[in-house]
Amino acid sequence: MQEIRLTPTSYIVLGLLELAGESTPYGLKQLVAGSVGYFWTLQHAQLYTEPERLATAGYVKETREEGGRRRRLYAITAEGRRALDDWRTGTTTELAELREPALLKLFFGADPKALAAAQIPANRARLAEYEQIRDSMPDDVPPGPRQALEMGIRFERAAIAFWEELAG
Amino acid sequence: MQEIRLTPTSYIVLGLLELAGESTPYGLKQLVAGSVGYFWTLQHAQLYTEPERLATAGYVKETREEGGRRRRLYAITAEGRRALDDWRTGTTTELAELREPALLKLFFGADPKALAAAQIPANRARLAEYEQIRDSMPDDVPPGPRQALEMGIRFERAAIAFWEELAG
């Protein structure tokens, strides 16, 4: 049983396994794409390596399908739940970093209008996507994802307003 | 002359060297801390290794102090300026990722009130800091940093409003 450090990626995998139950890496990929991936992207390769990493420390258990493709299936263990809970319970004063490429360019003197011309449609499209997700969300979705989505919507609105003002 | 890939870190170093002229790694660290570091943090070690990396590809030139400590000094080269300009000119449709630890916890079911209790003061403090910087900014500061700061202020306001409603 190895000691490993738990990263945000680890908690995403643990959290999704808790929400969705036993899953394959590809299943996790689908889950990420439709939810947390909007504000925290992961490479698909990580969804193969991270569960394996978590397994070496006992946070998840790997099984394989018997017949056919013998795909890997991962399930969260009791220890995994405990780690996830500890993380969720601990408070953070850590602040978000606005690591936005466009903002960095703006900072270093890029033409605001040119940036805005690209950012406005991209942000509008993203906002529309969020609103569509919100309006078609099944009733059984827990509050966490709803609230995170709400933050996403607000952020997009703020970004659009900002770039529109810059564009004049 | 090696080929290297230019990362956001690279552009931060190049951009700061353009703004401030020849600098030591420690000088860069100070510059980052007071400006771009608010929305894009760097480890101090990177301000030693990244200029060295950039030097191998000719984007910056390294010299050393003659006497005393023989500290390393870095200056942007013509090629560095060109690379910086190309980057600044190219538009991005890439969107920001809201990689906020607190938001991730919220997504996965953490108690909103507990999170808010930690986030609100932290965000308020950050906002106050931003406003203080804005209000004491010398007149010769270029528009880029001003505009980026403005975005930071808006983001903080949105975050505060969001967490306050959750705490409500």
Place this chain on the structure above:
DNA sequence: CCTATCATGTAATCCGTTACATGATTAT
């Protein structure tokens, strides 16, 4: 003087990205 803190670096580790590769399904 002594000790914090500031300043300057190096080395090792490791996570995340990128690239490569191939098996299974579905559509034409």
Place this chain on the structure above:
DNA sequence: ATAATCATGTAACGGATTACATGATAGG
């Protein structure tokens, strides 16, 4: 059948973080 796409992985590389270390300066 064949091509395209979906699904499932592995391997290499490299940038970022972390840890270690030491020299200079200032404060008490």
